[in-house]
Amino acid sequence: MTMKKYLKMMAEYFDEDQRKFSNKKKSIKHILKKLKKREKSLKQDLENESNKSKKKSIAREIEIAHAQRNKGIKALKELNKK
Amino acid sequence: MIRKILLPSIFVVLAYGFWISPDFKEISAGVAIFLFGMVSLEEGFKAFTGGLLERLLRRTTDKLWKSLTFGVVTTTIMQSSSLVSVITISFLSAGLIGLASGVGIIFGANLGTTTGAWLIAGFGLKVKISAYAMPMLVFGVILMFQKSRSLKGIGYILAGLGFLFLGIHHMKMGFESFKDTIDLAAYAVPGFTGLLIFTALGVFATVVMQSSHATLVLIITALSVQQITYDNALALAIGANIGTTITAILGSLSANVEGKRLAGAHLIFNLVTGAVAIIFIHQIMFAVDSISAAVGIPADDYTLKLAVFHTIFNTLGIILMIPFINTLVNFLTKTFKEKRKGLVEPRYLNEASMEFPEAVLESVRKETVHLYENAFEVIAHGISLKPDVIHSKDDLADLVHRPGKVVPFDIDAQYDLKVKVLYNAIIEYISRSQQSMPAEYSEKLFGMRQAARDIVEAVKDTKHLQKNLSRYIASDNDAIRREYNHLRVQIANVLRQLQLMRNNNEDDTVLSLDMLKVEMEKTDASVNGMMDKLIRENAITAPMATSLMNDSGYAYDISRNLVEMGATLFADHDLDVSTAESSIALDQDEIDEILANKEND
Numbered sequence: 001m002t003m004k005k006y007l008k009m010m011a012e013y014f015d016e017d018q019r020k021f022s023n024k025k026k027s028i029k030h031i032l033k034k035l036k037k038r039e040k041s042l043k044q045d046l047e048n049e050s051n052k053s054k055k056k057s058i059a060r061e062i063e064i065a066h067a068q069r070n071k072g073i074k075a076l077k078e079l080n081k082k
Numbered sequence: 083m084i085r086k087i088l089l090p091s092i093f094v095v096l097a098y099g100f101w102i103s104p105d106f107k108e109i110s111a112g113v114a115i116f117l118f119g120m121v122s123l124e125e126g127f128k129a130f131t132g133g134l135l136e137r138l139l140r141r142t143t144d145k146l147w148k149s150l151t152f153g154v155v156t157t158t159i160m161q162s163s164s165l166v167s168v169i170t171i172s173f174l175s176a177g178l179i180g181l182a183s184g185v186g187i188i189f190g191a192n193l194g195t196t197t198g199a200w201l202i203a204g205f206g207l208k209v210k211i212s213a214y215a216m217p218m219l220v221f222g223v224i225l226m227f228q229k230s231r232s233l234k235g236i237g238y239i240l241a242g243l244g245f246l247f248l249g250i251h252h253m254k255m256g257f258e259s260f261k262d263t264i265d266l267a268a269y270a271v272p273g274f275t276g277l278l279i280f281t282a283l284g285v286f287a288t289v290v291m292q293s294s295h296a297t298l299v300l301i302i303t304a305l306s307v308q309q310i311t312y313d314n315a316l317a318l319a320i321g322a323n324i325g326t327t328i329t330a331i332l333g334s335l336s337a338n339v340e341g342k343r344l345a346g347a348h349l350i351f352n353l354v355t356g357a358v359a360i361i362f363i364h365q366i367m368f369a370v371d372s373i374s375a376a377v378g379i380p381a382d383d384y385t386l387k388l389a390v391f392h393t394i395f396n397t398l399g400i401i402l403m404i405p406f407i408n409t410l411v412n413f414l415t416k417t418f419k420e421k422r423k424g425l426v427e428p429r430y431l432n433e434a435s436m437e438f439p440e441a442v443l444e445s446v447r448k449e450t451v452h453l454y455e456n457a458f459e460v461i462a463h464g465i466s467l468k469p470d471v472i473h474s475k476d477d478l479a480d481l482v483h484r485p486g487k488v489v490p491f492d493i494d495a496q497y498d499l500k501v502k503v504l505y506n507a508i509i510e511y512i513s514r515s516q517q518s519m520p521a522e523y524s525e526k527l528f529g530m531r532q533a534a535r536d537i538v539e540a541v542k543d544t545k546h547l548q549k550n551l552s553r554y555i556a557s558d559n560d561a562i563r564r565e566y567n568h569l570r571v572q573i574a575n576v577l578r579q580l581q582l583m584r585n586n587n588e589d590d591t592v593l594s595l596d597m598l599k600v601e602m603e604k605t606d607a608s609v610n611g612m613m614d615k616l617i618r619e620n621a622i623t624a625p626m627a628t629s630l631m632n633d634s635g636y637a638y639d640i641s642r643n644l645v646e647m648g649a650t651l652f653a654d655h656d657l658d659v660s661t662a663e664s665s666i667a668l669d670q671d672e673i674d675e676i677l678a679n680k681e682n683d
Contacts, residue, residue, distance in 0.1 A: 020658075027662035035593070063676055064596050064668065072666045 109256030116249025123242030129235025153190020218244030284321020355399030
């Protein structure tokens, strides 16, 4: 690890705002990953389901997960701009 | 009476001592500065609770060897077994760790505390320690005035260490000049009687100072200038080890039964270790001589030999007690029996947990979950469903088509018995502990209070809903029965989803509550449309319709309150993840948008 990286790590440790900021980014990335996986598995469930009302419910779940993912991506982009 | 005269008497004795002997004054000032250093050190480490310490505690206490190592390492770093035992009691009371882990930490702390003797005997007496104290104090105090909590904590730790060193220096100076005027060694008592007398003296000194560390420093400094004999110093060290349990015992007085069990384990361990050391004193002294010779400690370096002795007898204690750790835990569990509490008494709110913000938060969270457990049963019975049905995997939608069976249930009495008492206790505890909480924890506590309020509101709304619901789910009128069953299904679905979140299912996070929110809005909107249709078709009467209108409002409020409660109470334990999840969760406008899309489809 270079000196620059050590200094960045030290600065992050002592600067609470910086630490919170980088933790926030990490957490959003982690949630986005989970949401992507969930959306994919729901799509699979939708294909396998034959019951009409259950299909409708799964489709709604996909839509919600998608909206959450879009919101998360937007939030992450905003954070990256800062 | 004794309590009233004790403190003034101590003051008078000390003042008289200071008047007749400046050396005694210097030694006492050294002890006072040393103890102040420990307070400052504790304050510094407290700044790091609420993160680092808790994370470490959770990850490093799942196995016995890990808890032992944790006890050794933390006590070595903090140089205070008292702080480690108080933190352990506090966390045990809050349910953050188990009794066996707690016992492991306490055993380890006993070994960790011996490093203090090594530091003082090996380093403190040979180096001009006050030279290190001054810069530490200066840097420490500057850091103490900084805004950042971490820097402040480091400041307190540095200043604490500075005061510890300064205290040791003054004790050393005091004893050195004391040597020229009075020879304490003349009061040495040889043989077994001396061993018992000096052990008792060691216990007394540690109980008064509340720190075995301070006693040990006094012993080592006195020994270094031959004010006490080596034999008597060993006895004092044994006494100090027994006396140190007083801190844990005092700390456990306000703790729950788990805390008392841990203090019991601490006392038993130190008593057994002390007894073994007294009985086998000659054998241990022989071992000390052999080991000292093997590692090159001179035969007349009694201070280092005392450190070796301290380490040997604590290690011996651990080796002797480890095979009996489960027997000890069983014995303590049987001896300190938990009072058979009904469902109505708070389980986790106790004074001992008020010491550390993280423990306060966890206690309140667990008690609010306890409140929710009680409310869950009341709400489930209130909508005439057995809790087992909600816990099962049965399709709740089937309920709609079945004639309901009314479960007779006095919701008012159950509210007073199972909900109100806990709610009052939670509110009182939060109000009392909030004053000393850092801002970010106050915010979390406020959220918990709101969650408790949501639970109570949901129970109250269930009470209003129950009246008509129990009448209509058994009605012969298919239409009204179906509508009320819809309301039951909606609430049961929320309860089931919350149950999944409680069980930490990976897919069931705060974000999965958005689906419930959409369902709630959809049901609320469709009830109104359905009602008009049913009235037009004469399927229900006007009084039925007004009841349904009011009750669908109650069902909506119950679900909303429960969902909001779930978002706080069952959020991810990781503060960063839970904050990120709530920032991604959909707001009302976004939910309305999804509903509008569905209508257009």
